[in-house]
Amino acid sequence: MTQPLTPSATSFAAAACFSRSGFHGASMAEISKAAGMSAGHIYNYFDSKDAIIAAFVEEETERVSALLRDLAQRDDPLQAIVDDAEEHVREFIAPEYWLLPTEIFAEASRNPKIAQVLQDADRRSRTGLRAIVKAGRERHGLAADEHTLDGRIEAVIALFHGVSVRALHHPELNQAALVDGMRIGLKALLLS
Secondary structure, three states, X not given: OOOXXXXXXXXXXXXXHHHHHOOOOOOHHHHHHHHOOOHHHHXXXXXXXXXXXXXXXHHXXXXXXXXXXXXXXXXOHHHHHHHOHHHHHHHHHOHHHHHHHHHHHHHHXXXXXXXXXXXXXXXXXXXXXXXXXXXXXXXXOOOOOHHHHHHXXXXXXXXXXXXXXXHHHOOOOOHHHHHHHHHHHHHHHHHO
């Protein structure tokens, strides 16, 4: 059974091409071949490679929003973040997870249009996480002022982003030890 010719099928093909060849190395011809459609047909969905990247960023933002909605429903969302560290570390160290985001981050460092898309997505995700952390810290009777929240949320996000970089630099890292370290860090940032 062939995949339908849709924007998501095109995104899937583009993700594979970008992960394999890099953003600039992957041509629209390569993407169209992987998607099983003409380059002209791809332009019905996306007007450029920048638009494809923006779609990836939006898909990831929607995924994070769903995770945040689920997290907000947990009995103790802050403890849940700590408890779920192993699951998230496994995800963040898998190359199939970090290859494409790494390409997007690199492109954002050179391309102001992509940087703006990424910054907007980050703002939306960060705002959702902030609301959960604020409510959780208040529930635990912990400081939840703007300064405290901003610093701790940025540090939590930096921890998770850093996991992928560590996996790139040190592929044989001790995953169990990393999970233990993440739990210690997350507990200190969120629950103290």
